[in-house]
Amino acid sequence: MTKTIAIIGSGFSSLAASCYLSQQGNKVTIYEKNESIGGRARQFKKDGFTFDMGPSWYWMPDVFEKFFSDFGKNTSDYYELIKLNPAYRVYFGINDxxxxxxxxxxxxxxxxxxxxxxxxxxEAFIHQAKSNYDIAIKDLVYRPGVSPLELITPQTALKLNQFFGTVSSDIRKKFKNERLIQILEFPVLFLGAKPTKTPSFYNFMNYADFGLGTWHPKTGMFDVVRGIEKLAIELGVTIETNASIEKIIVENKTATGIIINGKTIKADIIVSGADYQHTETLLDETHRCYSAKYWESRIFAPSSLLFFVGFNKKIENITHHALFFDVDFNQHAADIYDDPKWPEAPLFYANFPSKTDASAAPNGMESGFFLIPLAPGIKDTEELREEYFEKIITRFEELTQQKIRNNIIFKRSFCKNDFVADYNAYKGNAYGMANTLLQTAFLRPKLKSKKVRNLFFTGQLTVPGPGVPPALISGKLVAELIHQSLRS
Known part of the structure; x- marks a missing residue:
């Protein structure tokens, strides 16, 4: 029987869920508060420059292929991929x-x-990481986090010790050079936690990095958003933008609709791909599963200070992706997780998409994206943003041996306050809830509300966790739960 399903938000998890739910024969509509779809993966254009506003690393290509294959399609039907070589560069000092x-x-x-x-x-480390990847990505992450028994398989039983060690300790047992250690610790930062707090099993991220490589959709990550949007529309999904959700209507402990811009929209099932904590504020308090105290006690992935910069010349001595680890890695991590504050000397990441995609900037110019990870909930002012832009541009000029400050045509910043305003992100987090041992699988917020029938959740605060590939998987998991609930 066809059901009317309303999906809140249009990020990757929502778009993925819409495809699966529509494929099941339901009438599906996505409601997005902003004027553009994509959630954190929106696109920003100005004066001939193009920027991805959020995710910029295309890892785990097999997950994207699996998603499209579920609909009899390939990624190549919707966008073109370029494998980057080098995948990225890590700076430790001048000419280093x-x-x-x-x-x-x-x-x-x-x-x-x-x-x-x-x-x-x-070679041995990556072989182990591949084994973990095969178990995690081909099996465990496709489980809905309903029961701890989901984690108990013959394969995971053999790797039980890897859930109690840490990625950092494992790497340091094998490697001594601090630069190599930092490179190997870097991929788990995508999971939103310190390497010293991330279970050893998650070293599968090193296989995702070294084994599968770093790719770039021809004109940016928004190509993937457009591709899934096209697929969704082909499947019959309707998408409405500028649709801000004001309330989730609950009658007799059952979700029956949403209020958008003052208008009531009836629905048989509600799925929220918006920030989980914010979504629950759209419910009366008695219908919420998680208290303010619960959210406060969780370990959240960092927020970020982002800069989108247009340069009137080509930037030299730089690759498409670049990491600047010329300062104390551990101190910056402590400033995020242990004693939240603005870091005195921040690590940062730079992305120059126009190195790969000529259309990202006018001829002879360059588009640059800079990111500094920050503690969520941190104070955010224009003065601090400017201070930190000066810090990283000064170091960028020193480390890449060139002057670029006077070649800036424009820059736009985006930080904690913007994550709150644009995405209703709890404490302005950029990546959701960290994947620590006590926030993994069944220990994460649930896909299905325990208090309100026909209300479901998807995205980076629920199963399986932060990142674009997990978001696609989350959309599939919630669609499967809904399908099961409709059959029961």
């Missing part, structure tokens, strides 16, 4: 950087040249 190339043999050679014997150690 390491390139991570697009194949494991080249990466082994790089490691061996820095620390004798590390090439063979890396």
């Amino acid at each position: 950087f390491i390139n991570i190339y697009d194949n494991i043999d080249a990466i082994k050679t790089t490691f061996e040249g820095i620390e004798k014997g590390s090439g063979s150690k890396l």
Whole structure:
């Protein structure tokens, strides 16, 4: 029987859920508060420059392929992918950087040249990471987090010890060079927690990095948003923008509709891909599953200070993706997780999409995206934003041996206050809830409300966690739960 389903938000998880739910034969409408779809993965254009506003790393291409194959399609039916080589560069000082190339043999050679014997150690480490990846991505993450028994399989039983060690301790047992250690610790930052707090099992992210490589959709990550939007529309999904949700209507403990811009929209089922904590504020308090105290006690992934910058010349000595680890990695992590404050000396990330995609900037110019991870809930002012822009641009000029400050045509900043205003993000978080041991799988907020029938959730605050591939998986999981609930 066809059901009317209203989906709140149009990020990756919502778009994915809409495709699966429509494929099941339901009448599905997405309601997005902003004027553009994509959630955190929106696109920003100005004066001939184009920027992805959120995710910019295309990892785990197999997850994207699996998503489209569920509808008899391929990613190539919707967008073109380019494998980056080098995948990225990591700066540690002036004329001191390491390139991570697009194949494991080249990466082994790089490691061996820095620390004798590390090439063979890396091969063994990545072999273990691939084993974990096969278990996690091909099995565990496609489970809905309903029961702890989901984690108990013959494969995970053999790796039980890896849920109690940490990624950092495992890496440090094998490698001694601090630069190599930081490169190997970097991928788990996508999970939103310190490497010293992330279970060893999550070293599968190193296979996602070195084994599967770093890709770039031809004109940016928004190509993927457009691709899934096109698929959704082909499947019959309706999308409405500028549709701000004011209330979720509950009658007899059952969700029956939503109020949008003062208008009541009836629906048989409500799915929220918006911020989980914010979504529950759209309910009367008696219908909420998680208290303010609960949210306060959770470990959230960082917020970010972002800059979108247009340059009137080509930038030299830089790759598409670049990480600047020339300051104390551990101190910056402590400033995010242990004693939340603005870091005195921040690590930062720079992305120059016009190095790969000529259409991202006018001819002879460059588009640059800079990101500083910050503690969620931190004070955010224009003065602080400017202070930190000066910090990173000064270091960027020193480390890449060039002057660029006077070549800036424009810049736009985006920080904690904007994450709250545009995405209703709890404490202005950028990546959701961290995947620590006590916030994994069934220990995360549930896909299905325990107090309100026909109310479901999807996205980075629920199962399986932060990141674009997990968001696609989350959309599939919630659609499967809904399908099961309709059959029961």
